[in-house]
Amino acid sequence: MDIWSRLVGGSGSQKQANSNDPQSRLHRFKRACNQLQAWSKSSLSAIDGQQAEQLRLCVRRLGSLIHEESRAPAPHVCLTYILQSRIYVAVAQIAATTRNDRIIREAMAVFSALVDSGEEGFLSNPAFAKTLMVMLKKVMTLVGPDTEAEIIELLFGISAKIRIQPRILPVWFRVSARLETNGTNRKENKNFMGLAQKDDFPLCYYLMDQVHHDGRVGDFARTGLLYIFELASGSEELEEWLIESDLPTLMATGLGALYSRLSRELSIAHLPDNLPIVLARSDYTASRQTAADSVFSEDHESDMHTFLSYLTFWQDVMEHCRSAEVKQTLIDHFQILFLQQLLYPSLLQSSDTDLGSSVAVLTYLRNMLEAINHPDLIHMILHYLLAIPENTKSRPRLTRSPTTTRRKASLILLTEPKNADDRSDPILFNLVDLILNSMVSRNQETAFSALKLTSAIFGKHRNYAISTLVRTSPAGTGGSQRTVGALHLEMEEYLALAAAIGGEDGMDEAYESLSDDVQVSLEMRMQGSASATTVASTPLAHGTMASAPRPDVAKVHLAPNGTFFTTIVSLLKTFLSNGVDVNLALTETILSLALCPEVSLEGWLAAWPSTYSYTDQGLANQKVDDHGSLEHQLDEKLTRARQRPSCFGEAVLLSTLRSLQAHIARLHHDVQGLDTLIAQRKKMFHDDDAGVMDQREQSPVRQPRQQSEHAVAGASSHGQRKPKQPKPLQDYSTSSPLPRSKKAASEIFQPPPSPCDAPNGKPQHSPPPQTSLENDILTKRISFHYDDADMRTDEPLAFGIQDVIPGSNEASLDHVLTNIVLLQEFALELVAVLQTRAFLLEDVLFV
Structure with a gap:
């Protein structure tokens, strides 16, 4: 066989x-x-x-x-x-x-x-x-x-x-x-x-x-x-x-065609049955009635994805094309046919009185700036929309060939309006004007969109925002510097306010987690994004960005009378009655600004060194003896640096937080058991956050809050790596260690989860059922009475639990409780910024 x-x-x-x-x-x-x-x-x-x-x-x-x-x-x-x-x-x-x-x-x-x-x-x-x-x-x-x-x-x-x-x-x-x-x-x-x-x-x-x-x-x-x-x-x-x-031309007009397919009027409101818990426990649903297209609709998501894919294709061409002449031609077409003929007119024609055209333009701009990093594209978009004058010293002009010069001249001629009066110019109205107008809008979606766009600019393209959106003044080189002793004192003040706002329980764990997030964000900014290498035509444009950390990056001070900053402070003063989503975007904007290495914290987040007052003036004013031993000189410098001022002029944010804490203190007299209600709200958010983490298979990577709140606006978030813990400040001196809460936490309090901590922005846990008595308490209305004069001063805003008064700014107790929890987290984040900047940027005097 x-x-x-x-x-x-x-x-x-x-x-x-x-x-x-x-x-x-x-x-x-x-x-x-x-x-x-x-x-x-x-x-x-x-x-x-x-x-x-x-x-x-x-x-x-x-x-x-x-x-x-x-x-x-x-x-x-x-x-x-x-x-x-x-x-x-x-x-x-x-x-x-x-x-x-x-x-x-x-x-x-x-x-x-x-x-x-x-x-x-x-x-x-x-x-x-x-x-x-x-x-x-x-x-x-x-x-x-x-x-x-x-x-x-x-x-x-x-x-x-x-x-x-x-x-x-x-x-x-x-x-x-x-x-x-x-x-x-x-x-x-x-x-x-x-x-x-x-x-x-x-x-x-x-x-x-x-x-x-x-x-x-x-x-x-x-x-x-x-x-x-x-x-x-x-x-x-x-x-x-x-x-x-x-x-x-086909590439530019194709991009314009895809942009035109996007809805002119957009709503970023969540559906009532699909609210993240942080919004569900607020008055969010009462103010979200609109007929504009939803940012969460499948049609919008598909159109936006297609548009951003094409925009990314432009970026890929710019990165891979090695012909300078071809790239210059593409830039000319992008600017003239898309930016000037379509994008800027949509910005110019946007309005806050319709169904949401301002929301649409602001949201689309933010998505664009978050999607691209190519320096030439970013420079062209922000340079034009922010009306920054060209500075040939900071950004040398490229030598053009006769062919590209002729092509650009032809483009300009063919797109020139017949009537000179029809010509639009960003010098008259630009992106800064739109953002500032939108931030003070009574439409919370508009204000939210403006704040989110601002955060995106500060986060990735801050060179263009400094001295345009934010008014600044050059930082002096010979003045006094903040000291580590004053830093410890200010951190204690912020921590004390945080404890007074929301109670001490869980503060240690919350602060530790927030410090990780802040460190990741600051390290990323110090390393520099692709757009950060662009040289912008601003006082900071030349040589302010670095690919490696360096301690002397602070270059400017914020002007206290700048429109942007005063608007931010005004919004912060009304934090307790603001929309929760607006507050999330507001705190993200402030933190994005505070994490800009080029911006000094003096005056707005930290006290001016010139306001330090010492009980022992002799020690504070003494000069180091140059003839003494090196060890003796170092000891004297250490002693002077870690000496705590007996008092100092409060920074604007510290003063504003103190005013808000005063409102909460007065609320304690009107609401029996307010501490218990706040603790319950913390636990609710913590349990929801823990449930989301369980669904993520207990992933040890936690998303920074300022990076992950895009879900409120319908954008996706990306996780961040778990960083190493910053070296404690006491490692640099022999002063007292960083203050923490006095009693041990009986339960871990994680910060309120951002909406996108849940897949697709959906809440994973429904709020616990309430008794009729609890519901009666939480639905009581708190009215805040203030006028323009109050907004310009630090006077406390009078309020009380009463019936709704027409024209007053009011909110339910349920809403206010959520904002109190967010406010405490914000105060802790400010402490984390102070400590992390001191460690990474060395913007305080240690010796």
């Missing part, structure tokens, strides 16, 4: 080997080609359904044989036969004539198999390239989504091979006629403001037509086009063609 098995097996193997030898493969292949040739000579336009299916199977059979040939051992006689017989011409003819999507798809599979075969003769064959491009010209408008995806994937594969083998570029790209000086050899399309010549590079145009698509088609098209732009630096002919063609 074994002998017979071997004999039979051997016979079968020999037969299979004979059928797979080159000549046998060629024989089978020729039969398939002959069948296809016969079909191509018949009347294909009149075939019925059964015939179409037979033809499809015939084309499919040819594709399968090509795949088998590619995997077979050399020589690949069938591939050589295809090159000689040009059977692909018959395939293209069948696809174009039948106009049948299924047959076209099989034809594309044949061309894909030839491209992937590894035979260089196809990609370097002008006849093959021309046949494919002519076929696509005839069938692209006939195919369905699946076939379209196969076509774009094929074109991507070709562009990838051209990228690897630039020598075959002339096969796929040929300039049909050289542009004369007067441009008479080509027609200039005034609508696109470029020279359209699709026959020169049809592969590029087919990809360009699909770059705005979402999903697989868009990804392949964008990447394929990106490879083409990379080739510009190695081909002067392609470089010149890209500059003079209408491709930059």
